[in-house]
Amino acid sequence: AQKVTQAQTEISVVEKEDVTLDCVYETRDTTYYLFWYKQPPSGELVFLIRRNSFDEQNEISGRYSWNFQKSTSSFNFTITASQVVDSAVYFCALRGAGANSKLTFGKGITLSVRP
Amino acid sequence: KAGVTQTPRYLIKTRGQQVTLSCSPISGHRSVSWYQQTPGQGLQFLFEYFSETQRNKGNFPGRFSGRQFSNSRSEMNVSTLELGDSALYLCASHKAGANRGYNEQFFGPGTRLTVL
Numbered sequence: 698a699q700k701v702t703q704a705q706t707e708i709s710v711v712e713k714e715d716v717t718l719d720c721v722y723e724t725r726d727t728t729y730y731l732f733w734y735k736q737p738p739s740g741e742l743v744f745l746i747r748r749n750s751f752d753e754q755n756e757i758s759g760r761y762s763w764n765f766q767k768s769t770s771s772f773n774f775t776i777t778a779s780q781v782v783d784s785a786v787y788f789c790a791l792r793g794a795g796a797n798s799k800l801t802f803g804k805g806i807t808l809s810v811r812p
Numbered sequence: 813k814a815g816v817t818q819t820p821r822y823l824i825k826t827r828g829q830q831v832t833l834s835c836s837p838i839s840g841h842r843s844v845s846w847y848q849q850t851p852g853q854g855l856q857f858l859f860e861y862f863s864e865t866q867r868n869k870g871n872f873p874g875r876f877s878g879r880q881f882s883n884s885r886s887e888m889n890v891s892t893l894e895l896g897d898s899a900l901y902l903c904a905s906h907k908a909g910a911n912r913g914y915n916e917q918f919f920g921p922g923t924r925l926t927v928l
């Protein structure tokens with residue numbers, strides 16, 4: 698069985714602060730894929746990033762960066778210089794490579810960025 | 813490229829009724845997955861379809877069913893609705909390949925179902 702834990706439920710920051718969203722996962726698969734999705738108030742989940750289990754390189758995309766560490770089974774997401782438009786629910790998700798794999802989501806973290 | 817579309821966007825039903833939700837995937841995507849989102853349980857996987865065949869199913873009762881058509885459009889049906897079925901139902905489409913886990917899923921806006 699696979700599991701994704703997002704221990705933080707709600708985070709509130711002031712604009713321009715940096716914020717890190719934590720994600721810890723469990724899986725027995727040797728090959729798996731990790732994802733981050735953003736769900737703004739409109740409700741539609743927006744894909745942010747995918748990371749393969751065999752690629753531990755960190756990634757930066759503008760103000761967003763991701764830190765994948767297999768040793769601690771973590772895939773954390775940092776927003777630098779947060780903006781009000783970053784306010785949303787952020788989900789970490791995991792899917793194995795097997796034929797019967799399914800996408801398993803964490804409970805989500807509600808991020809509020811205040812002006 | 814048009815995104816994933818879901819109809820209707822909002823639906824109000826009463827207990828005992830049945831409901832059908834529709835999803836049109838992104839052009840070229842042959843896999844469709846359905847999820848239920850509630851405040852208490854979060855996002856839960858319902859089922860996945862590829863080429864009109866159910867590939868995988870989550871832990872939901874038999875009242876929840878789905879199907880996929882030859883044009884990849886999908887429908888899900890919930891029979892004998894219960895109050896607890898009130899939720900946001902999300903459909904996602906993705907490319908199908910040898911390694912299905914790799915492909916990111918693109919989500920529609922969802923159908924908000926309220927059961928009274």
